[in-house]
Amino acid sequence: MRRFGAVVLASIPLVLASAFATVDDAISRALEAIDPYVKEGYVVRDDQWGGDLGLKEQKAFPHTLFKGNDYWFCMGTDVDNARIAIHVYDSRGKLVEKTSWQKGRFAAAEVIAPATGTYYIVAEVNSSPQERTSWAMVYAYK
Amino acid sequence: MAKFCYTALVTALATATFGFAEAPPSRIDLSKFPATRLDDVVVPVPSEVFNVLDKLGTPNWKGELRPPDIKKRGARAQIALLLGSVIAEGFVAVEAADKERVKEIGREVLELARGIGVEKTVLSRTNAILTRADENNWVGVRRELDGALADVKKAMIELKDAQLAHLVSLGGWLRGTEVLTSIVGKSYSADGADLLNQPDLLRYFQQRLVDMSPRIRSNALVGRVQRGLDEISPLLNQKITPASVRRINEITGQIVRAIDTDGHA
Numbered sequence: 001m002r003r004f005g006a007v008v009l010a011s012i013p014l015v016l017a018s019a020f021a022t023v024d025d026a027i028s029r030a031l032e033a034i035d036p037y038v039k040e041g042y043v044v045r046d047d048q049w050g051g052d053l054g055l056k057e058q059k060a061f062p063h064t065l066f067k068g069n070d071y072w073f074c075m076g077t078d079v080d081n082a083r084i085a086i087h088v089y090d091s092r093g094k095l096v097e098k099t100s101w102q103k104g105r106f107a108a109a110e111v112i113a114p115a116t117g118t119y120y121i122v123a124e125v126n127s128s129p130q131e132r133t134s135w136a137m138v139y140a141y142k
Numbered sequence: 143m144a145k146f147c148y149t150a151l152v153t154a155l156a157t158a159t160f161g162f163a164e165a166p167p168s169r170i171d172l173s174k175f176p177a178t179r180l181d182d183v184v185v186p187v188p189s190e191v192f193n194v195l196d197k198l199g200t201p202n203w204k205g206e207l208r209p210p211d212i213k214k215r216g217a218r219a220q221i222a223l224l225l226g227s228v229i230a231e232g233f234v235a236v237e238a239a240d241k242e243r244v245k246e247i248g249r250e251v252l253e254l255a256r257g258i259g260v261e262k263t264v265l266s267r268t269n270a271i272l273t274r275a276d277e278n279n280w281v282g283v284r285r286e287l288d289g290a291l292a293d294v295k296k297a298m299i300e301l302k303d304a305q306l307a308h309l310v311s312l313g314g315w316l317r318g319t320e321v322l323t324s325i326v327g328k329s330y331s332a333d334g335a336d337l338l339n340q341p342d343l344l345r346y347f348q349q350r351l352v353d354m355s356p357r358i359r360s361n362a363l364v365g366r367v368q369r370g371l372d373e374i375s376p377l378l379n380q381k382i383t384p385a386s387v388r389r390i391n392e393i394t395g396q397i398v399r400a401i402d403t404d405g406h407a
Binding site: 043045047049058059060062063065066067069085087092094095097100115117118120121122142 | 166167168174182184186187189190193194197285289333336337338339340
């Protein structure tokens, strides 16, 4: 997985303009998915994570969540007809999200951290017409 | 209540429109992800912690503020650590609703960013900090401080200086943890102490230091920080007690002072 703001700018040659478009589009989708929660008063972190995944491939990344905060993790992809998912597990691998939803290129999960500690945000591509599916994740909290 | 209703409505609409996901497994085997890279770890931004502190009561934030002193400049590593620490200080100033201190911090951030060649990156952020402070828009100031932290780190990575970017994050974490332990220590509660349950985050910072180039690791201040983290580690890997909160506060306080004075504290 990559942090787009950091790694992409540092490592991808500028000639890969189409790759940038893909990245930008995936981020746009993720931001689109989180927009309703921004209107609800959640603060979006000004950073994005993402990369590309094969079919049924999962990517987990650890994140310290704080008890008392309510988080929405939203994921998007630019690939038409792809179906993606995002879920949140605690450090023992137990599903802890309060709710989650998915629709094709968008997916999201809400977690109210029951305790401060390390949680795993797991992103997955359930189906896609492409071998590798680019995706992005953003999150918000309040 | 109105907010709750709105949340419920948004969620219900999302559910109705998008449909629930295929039911995820209630448990997963985390050993399936053994190769989680260090780059995959998400380091929380300071406002995530301060957001919780807001809900824990109204501590004496003015009493937590440090007097401004960024005159002692050393190597780029010290400036990076100091920059993170000063940005964290900005959050304390916001909690204290100290407009003048917030504005001073905005200027300090700009000055420190100049010291490591990323001034242009944060200029609009620091201007926004001054404007939002004048408007008493504390939520806006927080957002700009978070943004300044992210922008500085991105700029450093673009300059192929990711190591300094990690030091900025670490400086922020150290000052944030000093403040957090000070507040929790003055009015101990299980919920407050729970906020310190960050052993994996600490391990992440420790590993980042281990992975740094010999040149940075040989910096006396960086070595001081590394030893401090090693001291904190066992305290965060056990039940957090009032005594461990006090001890973490002492250690982080000493490191923050060492950062302020480039190791001459």
